[in-house]
Amino acid sequence: MRNYLIILMLSAVSFQLHAQxxxxxxxxxxxxxxxxxxxxxxxxxxxxxxxxxxxxxxxxxxxxxxxxxxxxxxxxxxxxxxxxxxxxxxxxxxxxxxxxxxxxxxxxDIDLRTVTIVPAPHASFHTISQIDLRLRPVNSAQDLMRLVPGLFLGQHQGGGLAEHIFYRGFDADHGTDVNVSVDGVPVNLVSHIHGQGFADLHFLIPELVTHYDYGKGPYYAEYGDFTTAGYVAFRTADVLDRSEVKVEGGQFNSGRVMAKLDLLNAEALRRGQSAYLAGEAAYTDGPFDRAQHLRRLNLFGKYNTSIARTKLTVTLSAFESGWRSSGEIPQRAVGKGMIGQFGYIDSAQGGTTGRVTAILKARTDLTRGWLFENQAYYMHYYFTLHYDPTFFADDSVHGDQLRQQERRDIAGYNGRLSKHIYFDGGGDLQTAIGLGAQANWIGLSTLEHTVDQHVVLDTLQAGLPREYAMNGYVDENFHWGKWLVNGGLRLDWTGFRYLDYINPPAAGRAKLIASPKLNISYTCNNNLQFYLKLGKGYHSNDARVVIVQRGLDVLPAAYGADLGVNWKPVPGLIVNAAAWTLSLQQEFIYNADDGTMSPGGRTLRRGVDLSLRYQLTPWLFGNIDINYCRARDLQAAKGEDYLPLAVPFSSTGGVELKFRNGWNGALSYRYMIDRPANADNSLVARGYFVTDLTANYTRRKWEAGVEVQNLLNTTWREAQFETVSRMRGEAAPVDDISFTPGTPFFAKLKFGIFF
Structure with missing residues (x-):
């Protein structure tokens, strides 16, 4: 009897499987x-x-x-x-x-009632990113970065330098702890003369971005170097939905022209071909007493074609920018009335930069469901910066003006082989194997003490850095019922060489690091999901530091954990909340003023993130992000263990309106609380609350609008640092806050035509 029951049960299961x-x-x-x-x-x-x-x-x-x-x-x-x-x-x-x-x-139009919580790795972040990209106004590459919940930016060199990034308790300098990429190509530059992981995004034309994704923490096998606080990945359009010409003009002699033109017709699109060109030219003097003369020129082109089972994409771009800068000014100079909020101490500051990039990508559908992606890229880059944060602290006669210069060529490769396997019982497995490499050939990289920008008094640093990297990873996603398990292992090898023109030669160094990842989620239903993320990541060190200061770690590791929930309590509300922790083996602070790296101890950051996206009516939307973090140096004495410029509490939010008659707009805010500027909190970087307004009238063939930054004309500081400086006439250097003022009330009009 027992055998008959077993046969009957197996037959029933077999019938159910085959009936599907x-x-x-x-x-x-x-x-x-x-x-x-x-x-x-x-x-x-x-x-x-x-x-x-x-x-x-x-x-x-x-x-x-x-x-x-x-x-x-x-x-x-x-x-x-x-x-x-x-x-x-x-x-x-x-x-x-x-x-x-x-x-x-x-x-x-977006309808949050149709959004579903699903068992997929990092799907909640993807949902929030797509909602924000389609609802919130984006007028610059900086606006694109600010879409990331909890990420703040600060500009301190006249608008032409890569922005300072603050994210998850990190003063990430210009990108040391945030991995940034565009179309799969890394933006972070290793061993950059102004900061490790330097990520200048000014080459990106915002109107071309159709997708962006982000992740918090070191939990993603696909992303390696600099993915400690997280990553941000942008993707430009393969096909334009329409051509457009836009003109903008506003205060401070500001102007911008942007055009994107579809080059092929609908018949070519049906054959799998598309091509377009885009360009951007911008200029502004800014609100400063010494006009910025900031200019920026971008050109971009992309071509797609299908050859048999392969989609081939060719992308070419060029970027050039130049500017003058008032730099960072001591708060005591403003407090004593020596200069105004937008004044300057040294008028000989500014810079130039540019890059040319070529990308070739092939995506091939192989047999048996395999997808093979190959991408090769090349970049030529140059950078010059004149700056003076300390004035007469080191040289009371000639001043402390510095010049940084570098040129480099970069070649890289990204490969990925993936397959989606479906099981008859209802589960599925996504498997991916990745391989990558990058070589940085950096020309003469120099830090010089100068007068009047071009007269060199002393060469503080000069040499030829070389950095080579290879990586491989395996990423597996197993889904069964309500459970999803994502496991990954990433291997990164980095080799360093530095031909020092000042110090005695030293041997190169290399290191291999393994980074395991584990992400688990349980989806209760279409409205509720819990998840746990565990992972190890790292950020690489500067080649000059690795070779010259051999006592520092080459690839210091980061260990993180997130425990979170995705929830739709009502049809129009999406909630993402997480408690997290992140530990670093060794904290590094890059001192761009003298080109050295300061080693620190082990650090620990713990925090809570909350993101809400809601739809009150078919035309009214809202968003709010709240971020709390406690960041400490574990090896420093209590009271002297603050991590400088780590943000304890911040929030962004706003409302967006989209009417069917063509009117649309947004009112948003950014808030950051006061934060320690040094390890004992004796110097404080002031917080701020800034609001922006955008209003547009959009028709099928044209759009007109107005953008207002700092609607309430708040006096605020965009970038702040502890700096030991000395102004002319002072008896000795003073440890003080130096800052770059934030933009005052600034309005501009825009008009665009679509065709």
Whole structure:
């Protein structure tokens, strides 16, 4: 009897497995025919899958009449059934199951009620990023970075230098602890003369960005160097949805012209070909007493074609910028009335920079469901900066003016082999194997003591840095029922050489580091998910420091953990909350003033992040991000263990309005509390509360608008540092706060035409 029961049970299970039908297809944008990654295909309340990078999906159903709902942020939901595809919500119940359905979604206004919580790695961040990119006004590359919840920027050299980044309790300098990439190519520059991981994003034209993604912490196998606080990845359009010409003009002699032009017709797009050119020219004098004369020129082009089973993409871009700067001014100079808020001490500050980039990418569909992606890139880059933060502290006669210069060539490769495997029982496995390499050939890199910018008094640092890196990783995502387990292992090897023109020669160094990752999520239903993230990451050191100061760690590690929840308590509200901790083996502070790295002890950061996105009406949206962090040096005495400029509490938020008659706009704020400027908190960097306003009237063929920065004309400081400086006439150097003032009330008009 017992044997009969066993046979009966096995037969029932076998019948259920064989009774299932697999629906597979591809989800694309109806207008551009581009695949939509992370579109949600949902069956009922319990079962859902996401599309992959190619827009493909596969889902098992039990009956031909089962209904499926396909949704994506900013697109009209589409309902299909196993029998046929239909454009309304009433699914057909007859017919034969269709396989390989081509599902084209049509764009529409965002509706948060259609957003679903799904069991996918890092899907919550992707959802928030797409909501913000489509709702919040973006007028510059800096606005793109500020979309990341909890990330703040500070500019301290006339608008032409890469912004200072503050994120998750890190004063990340210009990118030391935040991995930044565009179209898969790293933006962070290793062993940069002005700071390790220098990430200058001014080459990016904001109107070309169609996707951006971010992650907090060191939990992602795909991202390596500098991914301690997290990563930010931008992706430009492969296909333009329309051509556009835009003109902007405002206070402080500010102006900008942007154009993006589609070069091929609809017939070429149907054949898998597309091409466009884009350009940007901008100028401003800024609010400073000494006009900035900031100029910026960007050119960008992209071409796509399909050859057999391969999509080939070629991208070319060029960027050039120059500026004058008032630099950082001591707060005592303003307090004593020596200069105004927008005054200067040294008029000979400023710089030039530029880059030329070429990218070749091939994406090939292999047999048996494998996808093979290959990307090669080359970049030529140059940088010159004249700056003077200390004035007469070191040289009371000639002054302390400095000049940094470098040129470099970069070549790199990124490869990825991936496959999505579906099990008859209902689970699936996504597997990916990655391989990458980068070589930095840096020409003469110098730090010089100068007068009047070009007269060299002393060469403080000069040499030829070389840095080579290779990496490989395995990333596995196993999904079964309500559980998703993501495990990864990444290996990074970095080699350093430095031909020192001042000090005796030293041997090169190299190191290999392994970074395991583990992410687990449990999705209770379409409205509630819990997750745990564990991982190890690192940021590399500067080649000059590794070779000359051989006692410092080459690749100091970071260990992190996040415990969080994604929740939709009501249809129009999305909540992401997490408690986190991050420990660093050794903290480094790069002193760009004299080109040295200061080693620190072990550090610990703990915090809580909260993000809310809500829709009150079809035309009214809101967002708020709240971030708390406690950052300490574990090896310093109590009271002297503060991490300078680590932000204890910050918040951003706002409301967005989108009316069907064409009117749209936003009111937003940025808030940062006072924070320690040095280890014992005896110097304090002031916090600020700044509001911005945007209003537009948009029609099918044109748009007109106004943008107001600092609507309430708040007096604030954008960048602040502890600096030992000495002004002319002072008897001795003074340890003080030096700062760059934030933009006052600034309004500009814009007008664009679409065709």
């Amino acid at each position: 039908t697999f629906i597979q297809g591809k989800v694309t944008d109806r207008q551009t025919h581009e695949p939509l990654e992370n579109a949600v295909i949902r069956q009922g309340r319990e079962k859902s899958v996401l599309t992959d990078a190619q827009g493909n999906f596969r889902l098992s159903v039990r009956h031909p009449e089962d209904s499926l709902l396909i949704s994506y942020v900013g697109y009209k939901p589409l309902c299909i059934c196993a029998a046929q595809c239909c454009d309304d919500t009433a699914c057909c119940t007859n017919g034969v199951c269709r396989r390989g359905i081509d599902l084209q979604l049509e764009r529409q």
